[in-house]
Every structure is written in structure tokens, then in C-alpha cells.
Amino acid sequence: MYSVASNKPNITYYLEVLNLDNFSISVKSDFDSGWMFLSPPEFKIPPGETKRILAVFFIPEGQDSQREGKIVFRTENENKQAPVKVAISAPMAKEEKDFKAWIEVEYKDSYLKIRAFCFNDTSKDQVLRYELQAKRDGKSGTVNISQGEYVFIASQEKKCLSQLGLSASPKDWRYMTFKDHYQITLEVYKDGKLVAEDSIFYPSILEACRPPGIASLPRW
Amino acid sequence: MWKTFLTVLFVLMVALALSGVALAGNIAGVTQTGDSNQVDYIEQVGDFNEAFITQDGDENKAGQIQIGASNYVYTHQEGQGNKAFIKQVGDNNGSETSAADGITFEIDDETNTITSPIFPTSPYTQYQNGDHNTADALIFGNFNNTSQWQDGDDNTATIEITGVRNIAKQVQVGDRNDAVINIKGDDNIAYQYHQGNDYDATITIDGDGYSVYMNSSGSETRP
Numbered sequence: 001m002y003s004v005a006s007n008k009p010n011i012t013y014y015l016e017v018l019n020l021d022n023f024s025i026s027v028k029s030d031f032d033s034g035w036m037f038l039s040p041p042e043f044k045i046p047p048g049e050t051k052r053i054l055a056v057f058f059i060p061e062g063q064d065s066q067r068e069g070k071i072v073f074r075t076e077n078e079n080k081q082a083p084v085k086v087a088i089s090a091p092m093a094k095e096e097k098d099f100k101a102w103i104e105v106e107y108k109d110s111y112l113k114i115r116a117f118c119f120n121d122t123s124k125d126q127v128l129r130y131e132l133q134a135k136r137d138g139k140s141g142t143v144n145i146s147q148g149e150y151v152f153i154a155s156q157e158k159k160c161l162s163q164l165g166l167s168a169s170p171k172d173w174r175y176m177t178f179k180d181h182y183q184i185t186l187e188v189y190k191d192g193k194l195v196a197e198d199s200i201f202y203p204s205i206l207e208a209c210r211p212p213g214i215a216s217l218p219r220w
Numbered sequence: 221m222w223k224t225f226l227t228v229l230f231v232l233m234v235a236l237a238l239s240g241v242a243l244a245g246n247i248a249g250v251t252q253t254g255d256s257n258q259v260d261y262i263e264q265v266g267d268f269n270e271a272f273i274t275q276d277g278d279e280n281k282a283g284q285i286q287i288g289a290s291n292y293v294y295t296h297q298e299g300q301g302n303k304a305f306i307k308q309v310g311d312n313n314g315s316e317t318s319a320a321d322g323i324t325f326e327i328d329d330e331t332n333t334i335t336s337p338i339f340p341t342s343p344y345t346q347y348q349n350g351d352h353n354t355a356d357a358l359i360f361g362n363f364n365n366t367s368q369w370q371d372g373d374d375n376t377a378t379i380e381i382t383g384v385r386n387i388a389k390q391v392q393v394g395d396r397n398d399a400v401i402n403i404k405g406d407d408n409i410a411y412q413y414h415q416g417n418d419y420d421a422t423i424t425i426d427g428d429g430y431s432v433y434m435n436s437s438g439s440e441t442r443p
Binding site for chain 2: 139140141142143144145146147148149151161162163164165166167
């Protein structure tokens with residue numbers, strides 16, 4: 001009958017409701033008014049047209065929580081589609097946005113040297129926890145390396161959190177181009193809440209570390 | 221028959237030497253030839269002890285427990301379906317010479333380079349040659365050096381470490397092998413090497429330190 005799409009990664013969304021029938025319908029929305037607001041909550045849609053409605057989800061800034069709920073759209077004759085699932089994360093406080101985390105990869109001497117960094121751009125010294133994961137999946141086997149710990153990072157300090165090495169000979173490079181899959185992820189937490197992250201996936205890691213003699217690397 | 225008799229005789233001699241708990245500076249050894257032999261465990265309490273178990277056959281079991289410092293344990297198994305287990309509690313434990321060798325690979329913070337690993341010729345803590353073998357090492361302490369070498373297919377090697385400044389090394393040559401290193405503590409080093417296919421390698425470190433994984437061709441030196 002109709003469908004809904006939402007794709008704006010913010011606390012404010014626009015929901016598009018499409019009437020797939022060949023007649024006009026009246027739609028009423030059911031939602032948790034305690035933390036959701038839809039405008040308009042009731043509306044009519046001509047046949048084949050789309051109605052855009054505003055959806056606002058109220059989560060206090062900095063609250064360490066995620067909220068999940070659903071929105072149900074129903075017509076006059078109580079026909080309803082499957083509920084629209086809503087999952088919203090609390091927005092990061094300003095200070096938490098000031099943590100920067102990134103992964104650096106270097107190919108040297110038949111190794112991928114993977115290093116994880118974090119920069120504390122706040123005015124306070126911080127104790128953070130990081131989780132670095134490196135996964136390699138290929139024909140010859142799988143490798144899964146993970147490392148994590150609590151680290152102290154002074155205000156305005158850049159710190160290397162972790163480093164690890166993965167072998168990758170030139171022969172393997174040609175091979176990996178077609179078979180192996182890399183996934184390296186870094187997550188930094190403060191008080192259990194994710195405050196910074198970075199990730200590298202194949203083939204970007206190959207492009208960044210492309211050894212001499214291999215002109216181009218096909219995309220996966 | 222004659223071979224069996226010799227084996228039994230030797231085991232009996234060693235069993236006498238192993239009865240009770242050894243104190244500091246003791247050497248205990250078991251050599252067994254044949255199948256389904258079982259050394260539940262050699263237990264040593266104190267410092268500067270050495271224990272070795274050599275088994276040649278199938279479905280054998282070897283267990284070694286050391287509590288103290290600067291102890292050395294060595295297991296050598298040849299055959300199928302063998303199981304080896306060691307537990308060390310204390311500091312500066314490891315294999316006889318590899319502890320002195322220190323790190324066989326290096327990641328240099330300053331120069332940002334990785335020195336290629338060198339396969340030590342020193343004895344490995346646990347060595348298994350054959351298929352369907354299992355090697356487990358449980359380490360509690362600091363400055364320990366634990367190494368496992370498995371040559372064959374369908375083998376499983378596990379090292380569990382709690383402590384600081386330990387080194388864990390695993391080498392597997394063959395197919396369908398699994399290697400696991402779990403570490404809790406800081407300044408530890410985990411190193412895995414695989415040659416073969418269908419391997420599954422896992423390194424998990426809760427703490428800082430280095431993890432190095434290497435596979436396929438390499439300049440290997442068998443122990």
C-alpha cells in the first residue's frame with residue numbers, strides 16, 4: 001500500500017510515506033510521544049504520491065543511552081504496515097567530539113604495520129579505553145587480532161595506543177588482491193561510551209600500502 | 221616386547237624420581253615410546269627446576285606444572301592425537317635458551333620499522349610432530365617465554381597468559397591448524413607463524429604490547 005523511508009543520520013529526520021494504492025488514503029501515526037514528535041501526525045496522501053513528514057527524537061545531549069522504538073502508520077480502515085523501527089543514539093557532547101582516533105598502516109619489509117592513535121583535544125586529561133581489531137580473511141586462513149586497554153592521555157596529547165604487524169609478502173599482495181579481505185577497526189571509549197572511531201577496509205588498505213611494482217589494484 | 225619392556229622400565233625409574241613434589245633445582249624427565257601413554261603431570265615447586273617429557277606414539281598425554289621462578293619446561297611429542305599441557309606460575313620461566321634470546325622480532329617505536337622474525341633454534345616449550353595434536357600452555361607470572369611448535373595437520377595450540385612482559389610464540393606448519401593466544405597484562409608480545417592452509421589464528425591482548433602475525437613462506441629452522 002505504501003512505504004516509508006528515512007535516511008538522515010541526525011536527531012531530526014524526514015520520513016517519506018508513499019501511497020502505492022490507486023486511491024487516496026488517510027494515515028494516522030502511532031508513536032511514543034514521550035520522546036518522539038511527528039509533524040503532521042495525521043495526513044492524507046493522494047494515490048501514487050509521497051508525503052514528507054518531520055520526525056524529531058528527543059534525547060538529551062550527552063546522555064549515555066540509546067533509545068529504540070517504533071512508529072506505526074495506519075489508515076482509516078485500520079490497515080497498517082509493518083512498524084518503522086527507530087534506533088537513536090544520544091549525540092556526543094562537545095567535549096567528546098574532541099577525541100580523534102585514527103589508524104595508520106605502513107607496508108614495509110613484508111609487513112603491514114598497523115598503528116592506532118588517539119588525540120585528546122579536550123582541556124582535561126582523560127582515561128580512555130580503546131579496542132583495536134584486525135581481521136584478515138583469505139584462502140589460506142583467517143587471522144583475528146584484537147587488543148584493548150585503558151590508557152591515560154593528557155590534554156592535547158597524541159598517543160599511539162597500539163601497534164601490530166601482519167605479514168604480507170609481495171607474492172601475497174598479488175594474491176590478496178583477489179582473495180584476502182582486511183578489516184581494521186579502532187574504537188575509543190570514555191566511561192563506556194564510544195567517543196571516537198576509525199576503520200580501514202579492503203581495498204583501501206591496499207591502496208594505501210601498495211608495494212612498488214604493482215601499478216593498480218582491482219576493487220573488490 | 222623388548223622395546224615395551226625397556227620403556228616401562230624407564231618410566232618406572234622416572235616415576236620414582238617424580239614421586240612427590242620436587243624442590244628447587246631439580247630435573248625431572250619422562251621418555252615414553254608407544255601409544256596411549258599418560259603422564260598426568262609433573263609438578264615442581266621452587267626455582268630453577270627443569271622438566272621434560274618426550275613421547276613417541278599416538279594418543280599420549282603429557283602434563284607439567286611448575287610453580288616458582290626461572291623454571292624450564294619442555295614437551296616433545298611425535299605421533300597422532302597427542303595432548304600436551306603445561307602450567308607455570310611465577311616469573312622468568314620458559315624454554316631453556318629462548319628466554320635468554322629475548323625477542324626474536326622487533327617493532328621499533330623510534331624508527332618505525334619491524335625487524336623480521338628469526339626462528340630460534342632453541343627448544344620450544346611444546347613441540348608436536350603429527351596430526352590431531354593439542355598443546356595448551358597456561359602461564360601466570362611475568363617475564364615468561366612460552367613457545368609452541370606444531371608440525372602436521374589439524375592441530376590446536378593455545379597459550380593463555382596473565383602477567384606482564386611475557387612472550388608467546390606459536391608456529392604451525394600444516395593444514396587446518398588453529399592457534400590461539402590470549403593475554404591479560406601489559407608489555408606482552410604475541411607472535412604467530414603459519415605455513416599451510418585453512419588455518420585459524422587468534423590473538424587477543426587485554427593490555428598494551430605487540431602482536432605480530434606472519435604466514436606463508438619464511439626462513440624456518442626446525443627445532
